[in-house]
Structure formats: structure tokens, C-alpha cells
Amino acid sequence: MLEIKGLRAKAGDKEILKGIDLTVNAGEIHAVMGPNGSGKSTLAQVLAGHPAYEVTAGQVLYEGNDLLDMDPEVRAQAGIFLAFQYPVEIPGISNAYFLRAAYNEIRKSKGLEEVDSMDFLDLLEQKLQLVEWGPEIMSRAVNSGFSGGEKKRNEILQMAVLEPKLAILDETDSGLDIDALRIVAGGVNALRKPDNATIIVTHYQRLLNYIVPDQVHVLSAGRIVRSGGKDLALDLEARGYEWLEQEVGAAS
Amino acid sequence: MAGAGGRGSVVRKASLQEFGLTLPVATADSPDWLEPVRKAALDRFAATGFPTARDEEWRFTPIAPIAQGVWRRGTTPSREITLAELAPFIFGHPEWTTLVFVDGGYSEVLSSTGELPAGVQAGSLAGALQADGTLLEKHLARHASIETSPFTALSTAFMSDGGFVHVPADTDLKRPVHLVFVTTADAAGSVTHPRNLVVVEPGARASVIESYVSLAEGATYWTNAVTEVVAGANSWIEHTRIQRESERAYHVGLTHVEQQRDSHYRSFTLAMGGALARHNLHARLNGENVETLMYGLYLTRGDQVVDNHTAIYHDQPNCRSWEVYKGVLDGRSRAVFNGKVFVKPEAQKTDAKQTNRNLLLSDTAKVDTKPQLEIFADDVKCTHGATVGRLDDVALFYARSRGVPAEKAQRLLTYAFAAEVTSEIVLEPVRDELDRLVRERLGEM
Numbered sequence: 001m002l003e004i005k006g007l008r009a010k011a012g013d014k015e016i017l018k019g020i021d022l023t024v025n026a027g028e029i030h031a032v033m034g035p036n037g038s039g040k041s042t043l044a045q046v047l048a049g050h051p052a053y054e055v056t057a058g059q060v061l062y063e064g065n066d067l068l069d070m071d072p073e074v075r076a077q078a079g080i081f082l083a084f085q086y087p088v089e090i091p092g093i094s095n096a097y098f099l100r101a102a103y104n105e106i107r108k109s110k111g112l113e114e115v116d117s118m119d120f121l122d123l124l125e126q127k128l129q130l131v132e133w134g135p136e137i138m139s140r141a142v143n144s145g146f147s148g149g150e151k152k153r154n155e156i157l158q159m160a161v162l163e164p165k166l167a168i169l170d171e172t173d174s175g176l177d178i179d180a181l182r183i184v185a186g187g188v189n190a191l192r193k194p195d196n197a198t199i200i201v202t203h204y205q206r207l208l209n210y211i212v213p214d215q216v217h218v219l220s221a222g223r224i225v226r227s228g229g230k231d232l233a234l235d236l237e238a239r240g241y242e243w244l245e246q247e248v249g250a251a252s
Numbered sequence: 253m254a255g256a257g258g259r260g261s262v263v264r265k266a267s268l269q270e271f272g273l274t275l276p277v278a279t280a281d282s283p284d285w286l287e288p289v290r291k292a293a294l295d296r297f298a299a300t301g302f303p304t305a306r307d308e309e310w311r312f313t314p315i316a317p318i319a320q321g322v323w324r325r326g327t328t329p330s331r332e333i334t335l336a337e338l339a340p341f342i343f344g345h346p347e348w349t350t351l352v353f354v355d356g357g358y359s360e361v362l363s364s365t366g367e368l369p370a371g372v373q374a375g376s377l378a379g380a381l382q383a384d385g386t387l388l389e390k391h392l393a394r395h396a397s398i399e400t401s402p403f404t405a406l407s408t409a410f411m412s413d414g415g416f417v418h419v420p421a422d423t424d425l426k427r428p429v430h431l432v433f434v435t436t437a438d439a440a441g442s443v444t445h446p447r448n449l450v451v452v453e454p455g456a457r458a459s460v461i462e463s464y465v466s467l468a469e470g471a472t473y474w475t476n477a478v479t480e481v482v483a484g485a486n487s488w489i490e491h492t493r494i495q496r497e498s499e500r501a502y503h504v505g506l507t508h509v510e511q512q513r514d515s516h517y518r519s520f521t522l523a524m525g526g527a528l529a530r531h532n533l534h535a536r537l538n539g540e541n542v543e544t545l546m547y548g549l550y551l552t553r554g555d556q557v558v559d560n561h562t563a564i565y566h567d568q569p570n571c572r573s574w575e576v577y578k579g580v581l582d583g584r585s586r587a588v589f590n591g592k593v594f595v596k597p598e599a600q601k602t603d604a605k606q607t608n609r610n611l612l613l614s615d616t617a618k619v620d621t622k623p624q625l626e627i628f629a630d631d632v633k634c635t636h637g638a639t640v641g642r643l644d645d646v647a648l649f650y651a652r653s654r655g656v657p658a659e660k661a662q663r664l665l666t667y668a669f670a671a672e673v674t675s676e677i678v679l680e681p682v683r684d685e686l687d688r689l690v691r692e693r694l695g696e697m
Contacts, residue, residue, distance in 0.1 A: 048649075049653070051645065071658065073652045073653075073655050073658065073661075075653075076655035081653075082653050087650070088646055088650040090647060090650075091672045092668030092670070093664065093667065093671060098651075098654075098664075101656055103655075105657065158654065162655070
């Protein structure tokens with residue numbers, strides 16, 4: 001589904017990704033871990049097409065197509081979804097309005113008819129259950145005045161409605177209390193299907209108690225320094241990132 | 253007037269005669285008490301002339317085309333305007349009272365008076381002046397001072413018609429009164445002085461809408477509107493002002509609100525028409541526990557200049573004023589915002605907040621924004637903030653990352669920016685109409 005080869009990217013003059021190689025197949029969940037500043041959020045945002053980053057080298061193939069050549073909206077229409085680390089507040093338009101606009105754009109790109117607000121409410125009903133919300137949340141302005149946990153839940157709700165093939169969760173677990181974490185993880189697990197894939201970018205092992213990854217990758221200074229099974233995350237939790245960074249440093 | 257004098261004032265006085273700006277012939281429909289009021293106003297104007305760029309209040313407002321223009325006064329429409337032509341400007345419920353003024357004159361045919369609660373008066377000011385003057389004598393031209401500006405003086409001198417709304421004590425108007433001032437192609441080159449008086453007695457509740465619209469897009473004319481609002485003790489008023497003049501027209505307006513204790517006045521002004529449009533909104537908080545809410549939205553494009561001046565006079569303690577004006581500017585258009593808040597020494601516990609936010613859609617649009625707070629009490633909470641900026645890149649990316657194409661994401665966020673203020677309108681049909689106008693201007697979303 002996704003093949004990243006030798007990806008390098010910079011923000012301004014600062015190179016952040018220094019050669020990333022990563023392959024994600026349909027049906028898989030990958031966890032990308034690493035200390036602050038290792039480049040894991042940058043990787044997530046580059047994949048979604050954030051204009052603040054410039055790709056300087058490498059290639060990203062998504063379902064065989066050149067992902068880097070696609071505008072952010074085209075990526076979304078092709079099934080890529082980024083759950084933002086800091087979801088954006090948009091006062092002035094309701095959650096329902098925004099999400100329906102997105103949903104319809106994605107439908108339009110597939111040659112499907114747009115849905116009206118009544119039909120959309122029906123669809124929302126079951127998706128809201130997934131994040132344990134009532135319909136009231138949909139008439140509030142997008143993320144406006146939401147708590148940190150509500151914002152993250154809203155990202156999962158958007159994901160549930162837009163049904164991406166490749167979901168990238170950028171530190172969706174950061175700052176969540178256990179209850180919100182359980183809801184967010186439950187949503188991710190419920191949406192897991194054999195034909196879609198998830199990349200979970202996280203600083204903490206905690207989320208992986210709820211979502212079991214197929215592979216864990218550790219990012220350090222813009223490179224993947226180690227990949228392994230879910231036990232790698234437990235090692236990291238027990239021994240800290242320093243252990244790995246020292247080991248990698250000694251080996252190179 | 254400060255700064256006036258020398259050659260400038262001579263020119264202006266000369267042009268005063270050129271315009272034929274002499275007192276209107278006293279007519280049967282102008283009561284005796286009004287004549288000295290008109291005379292004083294004209295004298296005032298003769299003394300000051302039009303403001304110039306040297307007047308601080310008008311520094312950013314290019315009124316030269318008005319001052320140097322030659323304007324006919326009074327127009328008789330050459331044909332009957334039909335309700336179908338007005339349809340784009342009428343909204344809400346058929347039972348609302350809608351008073352229509354064509355080129356300054358009241359049109360009984362086009363107006364419709366819904367069922368009004370007992371004692372409520374809603375009709376033409378000229379008609380009311382003929383009928384019974386006692387209430388008018390007490391209020392008309394007593395609140396909007398001729399010293400406010402030369403334009404107010406002109407209005408008082410030459411006013412002929414407009415809306416008169418009187419809601420007796422403890423009465424709920426229930427349905428709003430909509431005053432529609434429509435200008436036709438016949439009015440090209442002329443000036444009208446719409447004059448409105450809204451008196452809401454103690455304990456009463458009312459919603460009033462003013463619309464300034466044109467059937468002649470591209471016509472150049474000048475509207476000089478003044479509205480006086482009296483909010484009795486414990487009254488509640490929602491006042492909406494929709495300015496959709498021709499984009500080659502000149503519009504100058506003053507709304508003066510006099511608020512008694514415990515009253516709640518909320519205003520929403522939408523300005524989207526006019527080559528030059530200036531509106532002053534003044535509220536005097538003349539009693540304790542008054543609440544004043546001023547929301548504004550201006551949408552400009554091309555070479556439009558839209559200027560909003562607001563003034564809130566906190567004369568008494570324990571009052572609250574809350575003001576949010578937002579602008580969306582495109583093309584080479586320009587917006588001016590000046591927000592004055594005066595807090596008298598005795599107005600302790602004043603809570604005043606003023607916000608002006610501007611969104612620039614082009615590189616050539618320009619904003620002059622100025623908060624002006626003069627606070628003479630020490631135990632108050634007064635804040636202000638102004639911003640001028642572009643759409644947020646991260647928000648744009650957020651929308652695009654959800655599948656919304658770039659151009660549509662821009663419109664969506666621009667709409668959201670505007671909708672944040674329109675959503676403050678209490679009355680739903682009014683809110684829906686303003687929402688529709690915003691969408692229409694910003695492009696379908």
C-alpha cells in the first residue's frame with residue numbers, strides 16, 4: 001500500500017527527515033516511535049502533504065502512485081487521512097457542516113452523488129456511537145472550545161466517517177486521559193479492516209496496550225534506527241530511548 | 253469645526269449654495285416645532301460645510317466625491333416599482349411589517365403592515381408627523397445631535413421620510429419591522445435623507461431591520477441616513493442594518509442609540525455595498541446595568557471603501573458593552589474601523605470589550621483600524637484587540653487534508669470567519685438571510 005524510499009525532507013533550512021525507508025501493507029498497523037524532535041510528526045505531515053515541509057529526496061509510492069506529486073486534497077480523496085496532533089479550531093462552521101463538506105468532496109472525487117444533511121445525520125449516528133458521543137457535538141463549531149481529549153476524539157470521528165485506506169495518527173494519544181485513550185483506541189480497532197492500514201505515530205508505549213501493532217519502528221534524528229515486533233515498544237518503555245540511541249551510536 | 257477654515261470653508265460654503273441647499277419649503281406635513289430644528293441644523297451645516305481630510309473623524313474617509321458632487325434633492329420615480337422587483341430584498345415571514353421607501357418616499361402599495369400588538373405604531377415618519385407630533389417632538393432629532401457630524405446636520409435639515417416605530421411599555425413586538433430603502437435608476441445623481449425613529453418604551457421588546465438596497469446596480473447616488481433608537485428601561489432590542497447599495501453609490505449613515513437602565517440593545521450591521529460607505533454607530537449608556545452588543549461585518553471588493561465608526565458612551569456604572577466587527581476584503585478595497593469607548597469617572601465596574609478582525613483576500617486590499625479608549629474610571633475592565641491577516645495556512649491544510657480542494661477550502665474558511673459574527677443574530681430568519689447574503693457574496697460552498 002505504502003512504500004517510502006530514501007525520504008528526505010526539510011522545514012526551512014533544517015533537514016528533519018534524513019532518509020526514511022518504510023513499507024506498509026494492507027491490513028497492517030505500524031507504530032512509529034521516537035523521542036521529541038526525531039522527525040516522527042514530520043513524517044506524518046509530509047505523508048499528508050503539509051506545505052511547510054519540502055521533500056528534498058526520495059520517493060513515496062501509494063498504491064503504486066507517486067504520492068508526493070499529489071495535492072493534500074487529492075491524497076485525502078485517494079484514502080489518506082492524517083489525525084492531527086493539534087487539530088485546528090474553525091469557529092464559525094459547525095462540526096456537521098465541515099465533516100459533510102469533506103465527506104461530499106471525497107464522494108464527488110469518486111463520481112458518487114453528494115449526500116444531503118438529513119442523510120448525513122443518519123450516517124453520523126452510528127459513527128458517533130463509535131466515539132461514544134451524542135449528536136450535540138455536531139452543532140458545535142469545529143474543535144472550537146473543545147478540550148484536548150474532545151479534539152482527538154473528533155479526529156477519530158472524522159476518520160470513521162471518511163473511512164480512509166491509510167490512516168496516520170499523529171500523537172493522537174498525547175495528553176489523553178485513560179478514558180479518552182480507551183475511546184480513541186476502540187475507534188481505531190473498530191475501523192481496522194484487511195484492506196486498510198494504520199500508521200500510529202506516538203511518543204508513548206501506552207497506546208499500544210490498546211492497539212496491537214504488527215511492526216514498531218524507532219525514529220531517531222530523522223532515520224529509522226530499528227524496526228521490530230510489538231515487543232520493541234515494551235523494551236523502549238522499560239529502557240528508554242537513550243538506550244537505543246546509545247546502542248545505535250556505538251554501532252555506527 | 254477643528255481644522256476647517258481658510259480657503260476650504262469658503263469653497264464649501266460656496267458649494268452649499270450651488271447645491272441649492274436652502275431650507276426645504278415649509279409644508280403642511282412639517283409641524284411648527286420642527287422648523288427651528290431644521291433651521292438650526294442647516295445653520296450648523298452652513299457653518300461647518302462638509303468635513304475634509306483634515307478632520308480627524310474623516311481622515312480616512314474620501315468623501316470628496318460627495319462634497320464636490322452636485323446632488324438633486326428628491327426624485328419622483330418615473331414608473332411603478334413592483335413587488336417582484338423587491339423580492340430579492342424582502343425576507344422573513346409574510347406577516348412581518350415591511351415598510352418600503354422608494355427613492356426616499358414611502359410606498360404604501362409596496363408596504364405591508366402585519367398584525368401588530370395593541371398600541372404599536374409602525375409606519376412612515378412623514379405620516380406620523382402629520383398625525384400626532386407629541387412623541388416625535390420629544391424624540392425626533394433630540395438624540396442624534398447635529399453636532400455629531402455635518403451629515404447628521406444635513407439629515408435633520410432635509411429629512412423627509414423614513415420609518416417610525418413605537419412600541420409601548422411592556423409590549424412584545426413579536427415580529428420584526430423591516431424598513432426597506434430602495435433606490436431606483438431614477439435616483440441617479442440625487443441624494444435622499446432617510447430618517448428613522450425607533451422608540452421602545454420600558455419593558456418592551458422589539459426587533460427592527462433596516463435595508464438599504466438598489467434596483468440600479470451601477471447607479472451613482474447618495475444616501476444620507478440617520479436612525480435614532482430609544483431603548484427604554486428594561487427594554488430589549490435587536491437592530492439589524494443591511495447595507496447593499498449600488499457599488500457606485502455613496503452611503504453615509506448614523507445610528508444613535510439612547511439606552512436607559514437595564515436595557516439590552518444588540519446591533520448587527522452588514523456593509524457590502526457602496527463605492528464609499530460610512531456608518532457611525534453610537535450608543536449612550538444612560539443608566540445602570542445596560543448591555544450593548546455591537547456586531548458588524550463588512551465584505552468589500554473592487555475599489556470599495558467601507559468605514560465603520562463606533563462609539564460607546566459608558567456614562568453610568570455596572571454596564572457592559574461587547575463589540576465584534578469583522579471584515580473580509582478583496583480587490584483594491586479599503587476598510588476603516590474606528591472604535592471609541594468613553595468611560596466616565598462615575599462609570600465604575602464598566603465591562604467593555606472591543607474586537608476588530610480583518611481578513612485580506614488580496615495583496616492590494618487595505619485596512620485602517622483604530623481602537624480609541626478613553627477611560628476615566630479606575631475600577632473597570634476594558635479590552636480591545638485588532639487583527640489584520642490572511643487565512644491561516646494550517647487551517648487551510650487541515651481542510652485540504654480532509655479532501656476539500658484548495659479554492660473551496662479558502663471559501664469555506666472565509667465563510668467561517670464571517671459566520672462567526674452572523675451567528676450572533678438572535679432572530680433566526682434574520683440570521684438565515686444574513687448567512688445567505690454572505691454565502692452569495694463569497695461564492696457557493
